[in-house]
């Protein structure tokens with residue numbers, strides 16, 4: 001489990017030699033990464049280190065990047081903000097662009113999975129922030145993705161809602177087996193959800209940490225604190241005696 005992508009299995013997501021500059025500022029300078037089928041990889045790094053830039057490149061949203069990127073067509077992206085269309089009802093947002101005769105049934109199933117079966121006819125403006133992110137996940141799920149690309153999907157939520165969404169993510173992952181690349185600022189979130197954590201620094205993946213803990217996880221599990229200290233250390237965060 002530790003480093004499945006590195007253990008010889010053909011990755012479902014790969015990036016090699018990715019370079020991106022904005023004017024004179026080189027943000028990515030030969031970044032390489034690989035995600036194995038079904039693997040959840042957290043991507044951490046300081047503010048401005050290029051996490052979102054790398055995720056956008058993997059999502060095919062940045063035509064000006066250099067390097068080799070391989071991501072299956074069956075991928076979906078969830079951003080920090082839900083990006084729902086305000087003039088479409090929840091179910092129509094979820095089913096937007098989905099093809100096939102059973103779109104309505106699949107949309108209903110996806111909404112049920114995120115706990116919003118009863119909000120299909122609601123407008124986005126009638127939802128809370130957490131509910132809106134649930135809809136964003138339903139919109140991703142209905143596409144039956146092999147890969148989820150997630151850019152701080154819980155970053156704008158209050159602490160309690162974030163914990164509930166992290167729990168939901170864990171259950172969806174166990175049921176669907178998708179792989180995911182999760183950009184996050186939150187060390188605990190990385191350790192709760194990911195099989196591996198990567199640290200982006202200096203334009204490339206500078207550090208890697210396997211997270212060999214059983215699911216479901218909690219911050220007071222044996223071994224969690226030691227992994228937190230190692231990850232904070234790799235992020236260059238000074239460790240005080242109390243941590």
Ligand SMILES: Nc1ncnc2c1ncn2[C@@H]1O[C@H](COP(=O)(O)OP(=O)(O)OP(=O)(O)O)[C@@H](O)[C@H]1O
Pocket residue numbers: 022027045046047048049050051052053054185
């Ligand atoms: N379209 C753009 N034009 C110019 N500069 C950009 C553009 N997009 C990103 N940058 C710059 O690239 C750098 C990396 O940005 P990015 O958003 O990828 O960082 P990040 O690691 O996701 O940061 P944060 O954790 O603060 O969200 C920043 O210095 C940012 O200002």
